[in-house]
Amino acid sequence: MNQIDKTLLFDENFPFSDDDFEKISSLAHREFGLFLPPPKKTLVYSRLARRVRSLKLRDFKDYCDLLQDDKNREERRVLLSSLTTNVTQFFREAHHFDYLSKSVFPELISLARAGSPVRIWSAGCSTGQEPYSIAFTLLDAFPDAPSYDVKILATDIDTEVLETGKRAVYSDEDIAPIPKLMRERFVTQTEKNFRVKDTVKKLVNFAELNLVSDWNINGKFHLIMCRNVSIYFDKSAQATLWKRFSDQIRPNGHLLIGHSERLSGDGASAFKTVGVTAYERALDR
Numbered sequence: 001m002n003q004i005d006k007t008l009l010f011d012e013n014f015p016f017s018d019d020d021f022e023k024i025s026s027l028a029h030r031e032f033g034l035f036l037p038p039p040k041k042t043l044v045y046s047r048l049a050r051r052v053r054s055l056k057l058r059d060f061k062d063y064c065d066l067l068q069d070d071k072n073r074e075e076r077r078v079l080l081s082s083l084t085t086n087v088t089q090f091f092r093e094a095h096h097f098d099y100l101s102k103s104v105f106p107e108l109i110s111l112a113r114a115g116s117p118v119r120i121w122s123a124g125c126s127t128g129q130e131p132y133s134i135a136f137t138l139l140d141a142f143p144d145a146p147s148y149d150v151k152i153l154a155t156d157i158d159t160e161v162l163e164t165g166k167r168a169v170y171s172d173e174d175i176a177p178i179p180k181l182m183r184e185r186f187v188t189q190t191e192k193n194f195r196v197k198d199t200v201k202k203l204v205n206f207a208e209l210n211l212v213s214d215w216n217i218n219g220k221f222h223l224i225m226c227r228n229v230s231i232y233f234d235k236s237a238q239a240t241l242w243k244r245f246s247d248q249i250r251p252n253g254h255l256l257i258g259h260s261e262r263l264s265g266d267g268a269s270a271f272k273t274v275g276v277t278a279y280e281r282a283l284d285r
Contacts, residue, residue, distance in 0.1 A: 014053070016045045020060040024048070024079070027067055032080050032157065033212035035234035047082045081158055084232060088126040090133050090177045093227065096256050097137045099275045100223075104254055108150075108222055109142045117149040119221045121248075123211060124229035125154035128165025128204075129174070132196055134225065135203045136182045146202050153217075155209035162206050168196035211241060220250045227277075228258035239265025246270035249281040 024044060025036035036044060052063045066072050067079065091097055112118045120138075122131035131154035138145055138152075156162050175187055175194050186200050209215060211229065224245055230238045238261075245255055246267040257263070257277045271279035 014049065014059060016041070016049075016060045020064055021045075023064040024060075024067070027076070028079065028083060029234075031076055031212075032210065033233045033237045034080070034083060035232065035237070036083070044083065048079070051078065051082055077158065077160075081160065084158075086126045086158070086161055087228070088129045090129045090136075090175065091179075092130070092133075092177075093259060093277075095276055096225070096227075096278065097133060099256075099278050100134070100137050101141060103274070104223060105138055105141050108138075109145075111222075112142070112145065112148040112150050115149075117219075118151070119219060120150075120152045120223045121221045121225070122152060122154045123209070123224060123226035125156050125162075125165060125206070126158075127161045128154065128168060128196075128206070129170075130154075130225060130227070131165070131204045131206075132168065132186075132200060133178075134223075135200045136178065136186050138203070139186065139200065140182060146199055150203060152204045153221075154204050154206045156206075157208065157210045159208055162208060165204075166206050168201055169193050170196075212237060215244070215248075217248065220248055220253070222250055222253045223256070224249055224254070225256045227256065228261070230261050231258065235264065239267065242267030243270075246281065251281055251283045253281045255279045255281065 018041075021036075021038070021041045021044060025034075025040070028034040028036055048060075048063070052060060055063070055066070057063050057066070066075055108118045120134060122134060125131050131152050134152055138150070142150075154162075154165060156165075169190070170187075171193055175183060178187065186197050187194050188197055189195075211226075212233075226241075226245065230241055233241065242263050243266050249255060254274070255271060256279075259277055261277065263271060263279065270282055272282060274280045
């Protein structure tokens with residue numbers, strides 16, 4: 001890129017060197033698995049410049065020094081939030097919830113009624129719309145689910161979005177995608193917003209978890225939904241994630257991923273395609 005292009009993209013009085021970019025991209029990859037190749041330099045600058053200024057730092061070099069200090073781990077989480085997009089909504093990619101209702105939940109309901117624990121994981125749950133959509137769909141077919149050993153684990157690395165999920169308070173615009181009958185059954189209106197009812201919240205446990213670190217999860221899942229998370233990883237990290245999921249899913253369990261994602265690596269061989277970005281875990285040999 002020539003000097004004219006650089007002045008169009010970067011503030012000369014607020015420099016962002018290749019070395020600064022390399023330090024940030026390396027940290028993001030090491031800590032969170034984010035893949036930020038050199039063409040992402042402009043994006044990184046645009047996402048972080050306001051944050052660096054708000055901290056009253058002189059330049060990106062000072063910001064890199066701040067990030068490298070283990071005393072400032074919270075700033076690394078701010079970095080993650082800045083570089084990723086928490087785009088979510090209730091019943092996003094609706095075909096997945098149709099598949100759950102018709103092909104997955106009937107068997108899980110039978111298992112629960114027979115006394116078996118049922119475990120579901122929404123990985124990269126953001127502000128909670130995905131795990132609550134799973135819960136709405138389950139409760140629609142199985143109203144007495146809270147009386148059985150049924151749990152939905154909802155995890156994300158961003159503690160701020162987790163707090164939103166725990167509060168379960170959403171705007172009128174947020175709840176618009178929820179089918180009308182489900183809104184009437186599972187959501188209550190407050191003075192200014194809408195709140196997911198406690199009967200639904202009891203099914204969902206929110207927890208902080210970094211998908212590229214140790215999981216410390218006991219037991220295996222009947223269903224893992226992890227959508228539009230691996231798009232931030234490089235191919236190697238994606239393959240590792242699919243393999244770890246394959247080890248964490250019960251035989252005949254299911255994995256649902258985002259519409260632009262594809263399974264790869266050793267983990268892919270553990271699954272068979274059963275729908276649009278829907279996979280079933282093969283029986284252990």
